[in-house]
Amino acid sequence: MANTIQAIINLVSNPKLELVEYYNSRHRANSEGGSLEEYIKDLYAGTLYELDEEKRKKLINNVFSYIGNDSNPPDAMIRYGDAIEVKKIESSKADIQLNSSYPKCQIESTSSMISRACKDAEEGNWTKDLLYVVGQVKNKQLRSIFMVYGEDYAASDDTYLGVKQDIKKWIASMGELEFEETEELGRINMIDSLGITKLRVRGMWILQNPWKVFSYVTTLDTSKKFEFCAIINEMKYKSFPEHAELEHLVSSINTLEIQDIKIKNPNDSKLDIKAKMIRFYL
Template structure:
């Protein structure tokens, strides 16, 4: 088992490669009575970070999670879980890699900040933190597959995927200010874009203005990397892609990096040092680490 407060994305890669990929939906339905496809994917994501995929006893599984996570998630507030002293993880389920990813009221995040109004106070106070790197864990469970198998899993850091929060906050603030500029309206404080009260003469109708954000799948964003170039020569049933900046990769413990580097010699595994476009300036590039596992 992983020691307390010692898990990270490189250990999660190790778990996936060594344990194999279960039929996620059937596996969690049978062992833990999970009915929702999305809930099953979230539990699988927690298990690969906590090295608890093969723990069948629900109580023991929860104990393993408590050792490494400071926040276990909430249905209506990000993130889905946070590693003690480490990264935050947001899990998203899609049915096709061509699908856009619904973020609902949360705009894309390069980093997670403790002062975000979308976080619950329990999340802010679960450990001493101000800022965390965030991993988007995006699982594709093909809606046309009657077995509902996990066909792809992306683990991508927010700073490889999203612009800085100023980019999104500017748009959000402009919309809110435009609504506030409407004459003769009664506004209430809200974490949404705006809330207008007593719209009609009787004063019985309110208007809630909510942001509904979505973002392209990373496979679309990174199509220039030719990630499917070997699809014809090697048909695959599962693909895991992990992307992070080179500086993030270098920040991990040497022992974990040594394991990852040894994987270069295994079949169906590729590790590349690459350059990606900066989410904040397409004229600039960022040194990054790309990991691909296919079976």
């Protein structure tokens, strides 16, 4: 079954760093961000070196129950597995633009922020852990990848929804303006005397990238051709049957290491969470 540990095994066993030329030559994507998403799908589906496009599509469709769009998270959902959100940065110091979607630990079928196609991708009500995959692309080359689950990275929904509700209340209390509830922060109607102008109020969430967030346990070595890092809490890590296979690879791949670490609890920075840190470089 496809999962994050298996994807990491696929990466470290036979890494490929070319993005735009590789994918554009096969008519899959016309931007570095789109190419990065295709690359991550290939890591999970084991199709990184598959040249038969029809076979590749079939394998990817078997692995993923949903492939996303530019407007709604997530970017992909593993069939009966995790959800994945891919973000591209150009610098290890750059922030991640989340736009109207605040950071999440999980994706639920009942969420108002996902598309109908996403809700219906799997039967019944479902909840999926959300994995953030942050790729640094420079000069059309993949320079680094950082994988981290939302539960190890973002606070609970209440933290962000509380701020959102406070802003909505503040806007609604502003004088004689006509405020209308929306899925975003809201809309202000009847702004001019003819009542023909409206103002859409939308939140633009920005998140520090994980190389910055977890700088207290690891740093990016910019002298390396490529660096990979994954931080996964111990319970989630051990839930993957393939973790023993990955650990076995450490003895044969000298640039691969797995460390026991402690990370800060996103809901209380005074508390620690036991986690595994997987590092690989070229």
